[in-house]
Amino acid sequence: MTQLDRIRNFSIVAHIDHGKSTLADRLIQMTGTVAERDMKAQLLDSMDIERERGITIKANTVRIEYPAKDGHTYVLNLIDTPGHVDFAYEVSRSMRAVEGSLLVVDASQGVEAQTLANVYQAIDAGHDIVPVLNKIDLPAADPERVKENIEDVIGIDASDAIPISAKTGLGIPDVLEAIVKRLPAPKGDRNAPLKAMLVDSWYDSYLGVVVMIRVIDGVIKKGDRVKMMQTGAVYGIDKLAVLKPQMVDIAELGPGEIGVLTASIKQVRDTRVGDTITHERKPCAEPLPGFKPAQPVVFCGLFPVDANDFEALRDAIEKLALNDASFSYEMETSAALGFGFRMGFLGLLHLEVVRDRLEREYDLDLITTAPSVVFRLHMKDGEVRELHNPADMPDLTYIDHIEEPRIKATIMVPDEYLGDILKLCQDRRGIQQNLTYAGSRAMVEYDLPLAEVVFDFYDRLKSVTKGYASFDYQLSEYREDNLVKMSILVNDEPVDALSIMVHRDRAESRGRVMVEKLKELIPRHMFKIPIQAAIGGRVIARETISAMRKDVTAKCYGGDATRKKKLLEKQKEGKKKMRQFGKVEIPQSAFINALKMDS
Numbered sequence: 001m002t003q004l005d006r007i008r009n010f011s012i013v014a015h016i017d018h019g020k021s022t023l024a025d026r027l028i029q030m031t032g033t034v035a036e037r038d039m040k041a042q043l044l045d046s047m048d049i050e051r052e053r054g055i056t057i058k059a060n061t062v063r064i065e066y067p068a069k070d071g072h073t074y075v076l077n078l079i080d081t082p083g084h085v086d087f088a089y090e091v092s093r094s095m096r097a098v099e100g101s102l103l104v105v106d107a108s109q110g111v112e113a114q115t116l117a118n119v120y121q122a123i124d125a126g127h128d129i130v131p132v133l134n135k136i137d138l139p140a141a142d143p144e145r146v147k148e149n150i151e152d153v154i155g156i157d158a159s160d161a162i163p164i165s166a167k168t169g170l171g172i173p174d175v176l177e178a179i180v181k182r183l184p185a186p187k188g189d190r191n192a193p194l195k196a197m198l199v200d201s202w203y204d205s206y207l208g209v210v211v212m213i214r215v216i217d218g219v220i221k222k223g224d225r226v227k228m229m230q231t232g233a234v235y236g237i238d239k240l241a242v243l244k245p246q247m248v249d250i251a252e253l254g255p256g257e258i259g260v261l262t263a264s265i266k267q268v269r270d271t272r273v274g275d276t277i278t279h280e281r282k283p284c285a286e287p288l289p290g291f292k293p294a295q296p297v298v299f300c301g302l303f304p305v306d307a308n309d310f311e312a313l314r315d316a317i318e319k320l321a322l323n324d325a326s327f328s329y330e331m332e333t334s335a336a337l338g339f340g341f342r343m344g345f346l347g348l349l350h351l352e353v354v355r356d357r358l359e360r361e362y363d364l365d366l367i368t369t370a371p372s373v374v375f376r377l378h379m380k381d382g383e384v385r386e387l388h389n390p391a392d393m394p395d396l397t398y399i400d401h402i403e404e405p406r407i408k409a410t411i412m413v414p415d416e417y418l419g420d421i422l423k424l425c426q427d428r429r430g431i432q433q434n435l436t437y438a439g440s441r442a443m444v445e446y447d448l449p450l451a452e453v454v455f456d457f458y459d460r461l462k463s464v465t466k467g468y469a470s471f472d473y474q475l476s477e478y479r480e481d482n483l484v485k486m487s488i489l490v491n492d493e494p495v496d497a498l499s500i501m502v503h504r505d506r507a508e509s510r511g512r513v514m515v516e517k518l519k520e521l522i523p524r525h526m527f528k529i530p531i532q533a534a535i536g537g538r539v540i541a542r543e544t545i546s547a548m549r550k551d552v553t554a555k556c557y558g559g560d561a562t563r564k565k566k567l568l569e570k571q572k573e574g575k576k577k578m579r580q581f582g583k584v585e586i587p588q589s590a591f592i593n594a595l596k597m598d599s
């Protein structure tokens with residue numbers, strides 16, 4: 001067990017790409033925690049998909065031993081927090097497990113929207129903060145300007161910010177000294193009953209569920225029987241270890257320490273991030289405050305393109321669920337798409353990551369229906385219902401009013417793109433709250449309906465600003481608005497997977513865009529196909545796909561049988577990506593593309 005004043009626990013907060021992972025790797029490398037030959041680029045981003053997309057999803061941690069200039073050796077525990085807004089709850093929990101943060105800002109870029117969001121989480125958690133200016137090796141780096149920028153925008157003292165290059169290693173020793181000198185040691189009582197926070201958990205194919213903990217008070221040992229205070233479950237501890245970053249067994253963990261345990265826990269779902277772990281026999285009096293389970297906010301349907309793949313899809317989802325407790329799923333049947341699942345996610349990125357993993361790791365072709373938020377239906381009889389799927393919308397005559405979730409969005413953007421951003425937000429029913437400047441960058445705050453952000457807001461934001469805008473949001477409240485369900489009929493048949501909730505004032509224009517897009521997206525058939533958008537029984541937009549004789553072999557006159565066969569095969573291949581609705585075949589890509597609002 002390590003003495004409290006020789007421990008420093010910290011996290012690194014940064015905007016995506018400002019160099020958080022590179023700095024973490026350097027700290028590990030310079031302290032000899034990992035042998036040089038074992039050093040993989042971006043050690044902490046363990047999942048392939050994370051590495052590919054350059055985002056960190058699962059919180060991760062490493063214990064570093066650092067011999068400081070004062071002659072003592074310190075234990076530095078770094079908790080790696082996820083950088084994306086969808087995982088804000090995980091970020092806020094892991095922040096509460098440490099006492100300080102390194103605030104990394106790219107010295108050629110300055111403060112971005114996620115810098116702000118993450119640093120405010122750190123400030124909320126009561127952290128001491130050491131600003132670090134990264135990438136000073138770049139010609140465009142301007143540390144003095146970025147110091148001012150940090151002071152202006154965040155409002156913390158940046159005069160002694162540490163200039164570094166995580167790439168070349170310049171300044172890293174100063175960072176290590178600053179962690180010891182400028183961040184506080186943890187507090188805790190070794191003799192009090194055990195109180196530990198469940199910071200994170202994940203599934204390991206050899207060890208089963210691994211739980212990361214931060215001990216607040218008391219001592220935890222291998223073999224102890226512990227209780228999770230929220231779930232009430234009791235477990236015997238099989239293994240206690242620290243992460244270096246590979247697991248190294250340890251006999252006990254005392255106050256201020258961070259480590260992992262295993263305890264024959266079956267699935268990640270049995271653990272709750274933020275839960276309090278205590279001894280079964282001698283529990284602590286109070287659990288840690290502020291526990292709340294992560295709530296999915298974006299829902300969509302996932303269906304196999306080939307109906308025969310349903311069991312394979314179920315299998316794949318159950319396997320993924322072992323490792324990710326933050327999405328929800330239940331079986332769903334759609335008149336149009338057959339058997340599938342309605343799944344709930346923490347946000348759009350989370351949705352994309354899960355869908356990608358299902359398609360890639362389990363080799364499934366999937367149809368994703370329109371992402372939808374959770375609407376609150378206030379019924380005339382006083383009941384309040386949650387609507388997860390527009391297809392389940394009850395008859396309007398039973399509904400008194402409908403509420404939708406709103407967000408507070410913060411967007412940072414260079415001056416010259418501000419006009420485009422304001423227009424985009426206005427188009428999405430946004431209400432401007434605030435507009436300030438830091439140098440030539442504008443910071444705007446908008447109150448927006450989450451429903452308008454879940455389709456393609458982020459893509460649009462990136463494209464109108466050539467990638468220079470940054471964006472972050474928080475859910476704010478549910479508010480009433482004039483919302484209706486719009487259905488799409490293809491060849492006079494409603495396609496439930498295409499129905500969406502829209503604002504009544506926007507219904508007509510959305511409907512027109514959708515039917516026009518579907519006209520492009522659905523190939524011609526041998527007969528005319530009407531496509532209609534309707535609210536209740538009233539058609540608000542209509543297009544027709546004209547008929548065509550679809551004979552792909554017509555071009556091959558005469559006898560070339562192999563060529564003919566090849567063409568037919570190609571057609572069959574294309575068919576796999578199609579889905580039959582009555583007499584009409586709709587390509588799977590149409591379900592998402594029909595909803596994009598770029599035209």
Ligand SMILES: Nc1nc2c(ncn2[C@@H]2O[C@H](COP(=O)(O)OP(=O)(O)OP(=O)(O)O)[C@@H](O)[C@H]2O)c(=O)[nH]1
Pocket residue numbers: 014015016017018019020021022023053054055056083134135136137138164165166167168
């Ligand atoms: N020139 C230069 N490039 C750097 C430096 N530090 C990091 N980079 C590069 O910047 C990019 C982003 O660095 P990462 O460490 O992946 O950034 P991150 O903040 O961890 O990103 P996420 O994990 O996506 O949040 C990579 O291409 C790094 O090689 C630096 O000091 N100088």
